[in-house]
Amino acid sequence: MTTYAALLRGINVGGNKKLPMAELRALMTGLGYDSVQTYLQSGQAAFASAHGDAGSLAAELTGAIEERFGFSVDVLVRDHAYLKAVxxxxxxxxxxxxxxxxxxxxxxxxxxxxxxxxxxxxxxxxxxxxxxxxxxxxxxxxxxxxxxxxxxxxxxxxxxxxxxxxxxxxxxxxxxxxxxxxx
The missing domain is CATH 3.30.70 (Alpha-Beta Plaits)
Structure with missing residues (x-):
């Protein structure tokens, strides 16, 4: 199981692209991600996954957000090792x-x-x-x-x-x- 952070770009800013964090957590849990946590309202989520890589997880989450919320959001996913190296x-x-x-x-x-x-x-x-x-x-x-x-x-x-x-x-x-x- 690898731990990741999802970084969502431009949500909950100035009343645009409203994405409640509780709904994001539920969506991510529904995708099969484990230990989902959000941080602040500006688009950070930590999670664990045994499938995929950062790129495929970002694409999966981007698609799920668009399907569920009706708008497109750019998503970057980075694993713990990368974040620690930063x-x-x-x-x-x-x-x-x-x-x-x-x-x-x-x-x-x-x-x-x-x-x-x-x-x-x-x-x-x-x-x-x-x-x-x-x-x-x-x-x-x-x-x-x-x-x-x-x-x-x-x-x-x-x-x-x-x-x-x-x-x-x-x-x-x-x-x-x-x-x-x-x-």
Whole structure:
């Protein structure tokens, strides 16, 4: 049995794509997933599954949500080992920062620095970003809502062809905790 987190993009934001967490848990349990837990209302679920891989589980969950709720939601699924590696490989001093200052954007596939070549890092200092394995780490000392770098990084032309979803560091760490086997 492998433990995973499902990251749903753009639900329960501004009254759009309303997806109650109790209904998401019931849907996931109905799909045969074990130990289903949700975290916050913004689209995180931890679960265990003995079948499939991250890609097939994401496709299955995407289809089930569309069938049940009538709207499409991008879903990324990542296993515990990957989530733990994201935390362990953070290039910023996470322990010294407030959770609102550090974010991880998870991607559907690997990204290269060339994708961000038009963004001049010096213009956005003290904000910074670094790339990892299908993840972008963003240090935004004044928070994501005020971040000009986050705005530049999230432009559609920059992320064309990708599913991308961002979580603050508190959520990143909580997902590791929730997907720890036996937790």
């Amino acid at each position: 935390v362990e490989n953070c290039p910023f001093p996470a322990a010294e920062l407030a959770g609102r200052q550090l974010h991880a954007t998870y991607f559907s596939e690997p990204v290269t620095a060339e994708r961000y070549a038009d963004i001049d890092p010096a213009v956005h200092l003290p904000e910074e970003f670094r790339l990892g394995d299908r993840v972008l780490y963003l240090y935004a000392p004044d928070g994501l809502g005020r971040s000009k770098l986050a705005e530049a990084l999230s432009r559609p032309r920059v992320n064309k062809g990708l599913i991308a979803t961002t979580r603050n560091w508190n959520t990143v760490v909580k997902l590791v905790e929730l997907t720890t086997p036996g937790a």
